[in-house]
Amino acid sequence: MKKLALVLGLLLTLCSLGIFAGCGQGPNDEETVQNTHYFPAAEPADEVYVFTGTFADNAQREMLSALQGLIARDTGESGIYIALDENYLRYYDSLKEAYPDTTWYETDDLWSLFEIFSSSVTDMGYTLYKSTNADMSRNNAVTLASAEGWAICDEAYKVRLEELGYVQKADGSSMTQEECFDAYKDKLNNDMIFHLHNTFDGNIDYCIMTKNYMFAIEDSAYVGSPGLAFFEKVMDWAEDNIPIFGTGGNVNEDTYTSIVSINGAYNLPSEWAQNLSILAALQKTAKPKYEDALITPEEGKHYMAFYLTDGDNVQIQMGTFPYDERYFGSSYRGEFPMTWGIAPTLADLCSPVLDYYYENMTRQDSFIAGPSGIGYCHPSNYSDAEFLAEATDLYMAKAGLRYVNIIDMLDPQNISYLDAFGKQEHIDGGFFATGVSYAGGNHSVYWSNGKPFVTIADAIWNEISLQNSVAHITETASVKDYTDIAGYSLVCVHAWSHDMSYLNSLFELLPNDIELVTVNQLLDMVSRYVPQEDVTDF
8 A cells, every 4th residue: 555545544544443633633734743643542541450560471461461452442441551660650650641530440460450351352262372482473372362352371371361261262383473374364454564573572462452463584584585585475465654563583683674675664663662552542742842052153163963873762762761871861961962863653652752851851952853764764775755754754743853864775876765855844854874883974965955964974883992982083073164064973872882971071082173063953054054065975
């Protein structure tokens, strides 16, 4: 299905379910943006049971998540929320504030929830699976739950669940993923795909709520592999321009992203994400507290912006990243300009994250859309650039973002997709992450509709020493001319090898002719002062 049919079909579906907030909306553009959703949600209504206990193992969490997804199909009835950790307790507070008329029951009794909600399970049936199996029987069980409305049960809890009156209907470990797909695909929706390896257990509730398919590529080879052939079979069945929740698992990240892109989909790294069946009902309330101040450049200065990576990562943003002392929770935040990558789809999937960022930002903080806009993909491999750009524009507008980080294997002869990005109302430009440590562009810039798309010039990535960082950053900043694209540098900070403390030490050692700004400020200056001519000599 092409982009128009996808959007219209989804809107009609959500209207019919009563969960699309935009039905009957007025002509106001802001309302149109905020009330248009690509991701369905079930609002908690009369009562929600909040599980506050602990799980003996991942299998218990998987089983409860599946039950949660089945219940979420009955919009307006009851629900389950899993208060998994401190972050999900924060989101629980957001839910209670957003839905004051909902009754919230807290319980630490896992099995009581299977008794209370047995009527939400078709014929009180379950699909057996083995959570430790390499054959992905858990994914088969989730798929059967989506298709038939059954619960899922790890073999370790078969006796316990049957004591409650549940009956085994199928065995997910008795079939391959492809056999399961062939048998049940006609009972599933194909507007989203869930890709989940055994080492992860997120997304289960959301997959089952939306009646979609869950699987995983089972080998790491690319060309000619059985895993790739099966992936392509699934994608031939699925609609075009859809999200794939979860990352590659066994497959190399670049390879997996290429596979996804070539097959007309975009990736949402989210395989740890829990409670999306309820959290997606929340509406973003906050806007960025501060706008990036315009900078009047000075002669003899080099302008440099640092940003932290993994902005594509829905699950990392939903985790500890916003509160971690190493990152957004750092006591150094506010001491120097810092740009943060965030996933704009959080505006639908878990808006309390964006609200927290925006309510707690300082004047030194700035935000850009993570790769590559609506989701992680390589735009040069994506068959429908118009959809990708329009969907990115919508979610950047919803999230209040202006510039986008694009990850791509940059080829100056294959960037026609920038025409689609450049004509969007809410995209003012962006930057490329390409090559080794994303810094393979060497001060290149491309222009589209008067908007700059620049390359990352340097990276702080697994550095051997602080002195080494200072040396190559200083070399990168050798040009001091604000009318030359080489007078500006974007620097990628690898979040998993360096943090705000390291950056604070680094900035104290940089020469005075390097002026720190945010990414937004840097790109604003490039727009105003650099000639609109492509520079691709790298």
